[in-house]
Amino acid sequence: MAGTGYKGSRIDDVDHFLKGGGLDSEREQTIGQHIGYRYDVNLLPDYERLTPFLKDYLEFMGWDDLNWLEDVHMGYDDGQAAVFDRNINGWVAIPEDMDLPDNQQDRDMIAREMLIKFQMSPDHPLVDLYKAYRKF
Amino acid sequence: MAGVGESVSTQMGMHTEPLTGRDIKTKFTLENEGSFGYDFARDVDFNRRAEIDCADLEPTAINSKIRELMDSGHGSIVVRNPGAKHSLVVGILNRMNIIVDGSLGYFGCGLLDGPTVRISGRVGWSFGENMMAGVCVVEKNAGSTFGAALRGGDLVCKGSVGSRTGIDQKGGTILVGGDTGAFSGFMMQRGRMVVCGNAGKNLGDSMYDGTIFIGGEIQDLGVDAVPAELTDLDRAWLIRKLGMYELLPEQGVDHFTKIVAGKQLWSYDNLEPTEKKLVL
Numbered sequence: 519m520a521g522t523g524y525k526g527s528r529i530d531d532v533d534h535f536l537k538g539g540g541l542d543s544e545r546e547q548t549i550g551q552h553i554g555y556r557y558d559v560n561l562l563p564d565y566e567r568l569t570p571f572l573k574d575y576l577e578f579m580g581w582d583d584l585n586w587l588e589d590v591h592m593g594y595d596d597g598q599a600a601v602f603d604r605n606i607n608g609w610v611a612i613p614e615d616m617d618l619p620d621n622q623q624d625r626d627m628i629a630r631e632m633l634i635k636f637q638m639s640p641d642h643p644l645v646d647l648y649k650a651y652r653k654f
Numbered sequence: 655m656a657g658v659g660e661s662v663s664t665q666m667g668m669h670t671e672p673l674t675g676r677d678i679k680t681k682f683t684l685e686n687e688g689s690f691g692y693d694f695a696r697d698v699d700f701n702r703r704a705e706i707d708c709a710d711l712e713p714t715a716i717n718s719k720i721r722e723l724m725d726s727g728h729g730s731i732v733v734r735n736p737g738a739k740h741s742l743v744v745g746i747l748n749r750m751n752i753i754v755d756g757s758l759g760y761f762g763c764g765l766l767d768g769p770t771v772r773i774s775g776r777v778g779w780s781f782g783e784n785m786m787a788g789v790c791v792v793e794k795n796a797g798s799t800f801g802a803a804l805r806g807g808d809l810v811c812k813g814s815v816g817s818r819t820g821i822d823q824k825g826g827t828i829l830v831g832g833d834t835g836a837f838s839g840f841m842m843q844r845g846r847m848v849v850c851g852n853a854g855k856n857l858g859d860s861m862y863d864g865t866i867f868i869g870g871e872i873q874d875l876g877v878d879a880v881p882a883e884l885t886d887l888d889r890a891w892l893i894r895k896l897g898m899y900e901l902l903p904e905q906g907v908d909h910f911t912k913i914v915a916g917k918q919l920w921s922y923d924n925l926e927p928t929e930k931k932l933v934l
Contacts, residue, residue, distance in 0.1 A: 555863075559844045559863050559864070560844075560863065560864065560865050560914065562846075562887050562888065562891045563891075564887070565894065574690070575690050578690040578691075578749070579690065579749050579768065580700065580749060580751065580770055581770070581789065582898050583808075583894065583895070583898065585787055585788070585789065585806070585807050585808060586786060586787035586788075586805075586806030586807050586825070586826065588826075588827065588846075589805075589806055589825040589826065589844065589845065604786075604805065634690070637692070638689055638690060638691060638692060638693065639693070640693045642693065644692070645692075645693045645694060648692075648694045649694075652694075653745075
């Protein structure tokens with residue numbers, strides 16, 4: 519998407535990391551693997567694109583804006599769209615049959631919505647970790 | 655995508671392990687949709703309010719009392735007479751409204767994930783350390799390492815803060831109404847810091863990523879911290895964010911200086927795969 523950047527370079531193609539795997543630098547091409555973030559961590563959210571689910575979530579939490587979700591973006595891991603879940607320290611893959619919007623801002627909103635649904639699920643790994651390690 | 659087997663390093667026998675495919679790979683499914691809170695979060699009502707008088711209580715007892723009130727469904731808690739005690743209001747993984755009527759000592763409001771906390775007084779060192787989500791608003795001044803290792807949420811100080819603000823910041827937003835001291839944004843990895851006043855020496859020293867906005871004078875920049883162009887999206891975000899906490903300057907935000915990482919220090923190439931994930 520125009521306006522986003524990666525390692526100082528402007529990214530004009532929203533599918534940049536899907537098409538090429540992000541092997542941009544000479545070093546990345548040498549080792550055959552992508553290095554660093556797979557999205558623009560500094561991209562600020564466009565609040566005109568909030569989804570109804572996200573609006574309900576913010577109201578439930580009592581917040582006036584996206585809060586921690588401002589740091590959540592749709593990233594790309596191993597050639598696939600994914601969201602990084604800090605609570606499991608791993609990528610959560612977006613279903614392959616899901617149609618992705620043509621711009622990063624809308625993709626980020628989808629990523630935020632899906633990450634909330636995943637983290638708040640009783641199936642999330644943090645539920646078991648909490649039971650095992652909670653101190654209070 | 656080029657595979658590991660095709661790389662020059664593999665052909666040279668220098669490859670150790672792949673950087674991709676090692677993470678926990680979980681698929682979203684429609685069946686695992688939960689509610690808006692963690693599965694283990696307490697069900698609280700913002701309209702149920704309680705008060706704690708901390709005058710004769712130790713910090714551990716005060717924090718336990720907060721949890722007991724959460725367990726009984728209280729969503730709004732007023733903490734009276736905190737007496738600048740250390741390590742109060744920590745480790746809350748719930749939506750909550752907490753009002754601290756007074757000042758906190760060291761390590762206040764650390765390890766939070768969800769609550770909204772308002773402090774009418776001052777706070778000591780390392781306020782809001784490692785906060786994951788939520789809102790903390792300090793009406794007066796804060797000590798050093800305000801928002802150390804912040805990971806998410808909004809951390810607001812309406813007065814001035816000490817040195818090393820946002821050291822090792824990994825996400826979230828730090829807002830300062832006054833000035834910030836030396837080495838603010840030191841080793842910042844992502845997130846946003848907004849200072850309406852002046853910044854001390856070595857601003858953004860060794861920052862890997864993230865964004866710093868300064869409304870006043872910058873004494874000097876640290877290693878690899880460089881000015882960048884303020885975009886329309888930046889302006890809209892600043893106006894929105896500062897307005898939320900009544901910190902928007904009368905003259906607007908056009909005078910803010912934006913600082914980002916020059917990325918000359920980026921050495922991801924040398925990181926081990928497990929280390930690489932830690933900066934996300």
